[in-house]
Amino acid sequence: MKKPLILALALGIVSVAGLAQASMITEWDQSGVTPAAPTNITNPGLTFDAYNYVFPGSLIDPITFDVAADGFMPSGWVKYGVGSGTFTNGAMTWKERDTQGPGLSIVNNDDVTGDNCIMSAGWNPDSTPDATQASDWWGVDLKQCSDPWQSSKRFKMVSYVVDGPADLTFKLDGSGQTDLYRILMKYGNHTGSRLTGFTMKLGFKDANGNFSEAAPGDGLAFALKNGTNHSNDAPTPSSMANQGDLDALMAHGLFGAPDKHHTSAGYFNPYVRANFGLLAGETFINTTGLAQVHRDLFGEWLPGDQMKGAMYFDDDGIIYTDNILMANCPGNFDEEAGQTGVATAECDQACADNLGCDAGWITYRESADVVDNGDGTYTIPPSVGTDVRAPIPVTAEQLAAWKADPNWAPGDIDDLANVNINAYLNISSTASSFTIRVTPTYDAAAAQAEPGTTSADQFVVSVDAPSTVIP
Secondary structure (H helix, E strand, O other): OOOHHHHHHHHHOOOOOOOOOOOOEEEEOOOOOEEOOOHHHHOOOOOOOHHHOEOOOOOEOOOOOOEOOOOEOOOOEEEEEOEOOOOOOEEEEEEOOOEOOOOOEEEOOOOOOOOOEEEOOEEOOOOOOOOOOHHHOOOOOEOOOOOOOOOOOOEEEEEOOOOOOEEEEEEEOOOOOOEEEEEEEEEEEOOOOOEOEEEEEEEEEOOOOOEEEOOOOOOEEEEOOOOOEOOOOOOEEOOHHHOOOOEEEOOOOOEOOOOOOOOOOOOOEOOOOOEEEEEEOOOEEEEEEEOHHHHHHHOOEOOHHHOOEEEEEOOOOOOOOOOEEEEEOOOOEOHHHHHHOOOOOOOOHHHHHOOOEOOOOEEOEOOOOOEEOOOOOEEOOOEOOOOOOOOEEOOHHHHHHHHHOOOEEEEEOHHHHEEEEEEEEEEOOOOOEEEEEEEEEOOOOOOOOOOOOOOOOOOOOOOOOHHHOOO
16 A cells, blocks of 8 residues: 555645745745654554545646556545644644645645635545546646635644644745735644634744744734735734634534525524634734534534534435534434444443434434435425524434434534634745744633533643643
């Protein structure tokens, strides 16, 4: 098996031929980054579905024209440590298909719009729309800022410790000419703790790896899409007026009304989007709290290892594509027990027989029934959400039908651990590099408890542990 890392080296730098002179980000500086072993090496028994198999000759780098001569199974979640100093505080992660290692790329002068962005690495999955065979399903064009909506454009960065920074350092050409970059980022809480927010800071690292926040006028600035810098003295709040310019949003499939990109409403609330409020200065972005619509249901931000459970319906028979959230477990959930039907240390046999949930399943839809239209499509009941009425209990008959139908499966609601961050960055520094530092935070005084729990800081890891403090 080839490691995807070998193939992906060309994705760290995007061709810059013909660009206008500007203070350009040339590449992600990976000198302080440690690649992790691919999942299929550390766990050879891990099985991947057919849609994640890379066929021989199907990966072609459009710059070098190098071809992956052998078929191989991608490595699933591959991680790079992006912490600084001694400890690994975070990681760059991706699930291989059209997104490839090293997970992040810099696009200068988008081939359609001329825009610049920091985004995921890989191929545009829509660049071969007329493919007729599996080996042609992969795109041939490197990802661009202007690629279609839902084409895996966001790089995914996660934090592993509370109050410990995770750093992304970028190399600059140092020309001093101003240029604007869009940040297309998904940020994940994998700290093992609840969080009340996070901070983002712009700055520089010295030769010893010590970070110092930039000062106004240093040539690093968070900005609006129109190029206007935010101000440290009068920070800009995120709002409907600057939506898309300054956001930290949870997945629309969980919360939110239909819009131009989403034809259906969010499962938990069909009207209100869950997000972190933001305040953006020139050199920092701070959160102002998690949306109440989320806190009323779950309290503060949950980590990836404490996810809520759900029942999903696979409407197209392709497990790789997003499945539809139909019901959720209001109690404790064990994904392994739910999928295997075998008891675990956390889920006894009765729980396993109940698809991994130790409480009665509920739905925020009008019902948990899916109607087969007989033409390969299904009618999904609309969401009624917490603003309309209380959740509806799932019946024993519905539960039995799920067990008998392979299109239904229990699983974690992974997106509860992630937020999509939209921001813009003006670069005019003459330095050779700069750093974006992201630090998760937990404010015990402001935290709200999840209904049914006794404490807002349930399963919060101490933020005073010395291992979380890095220069």
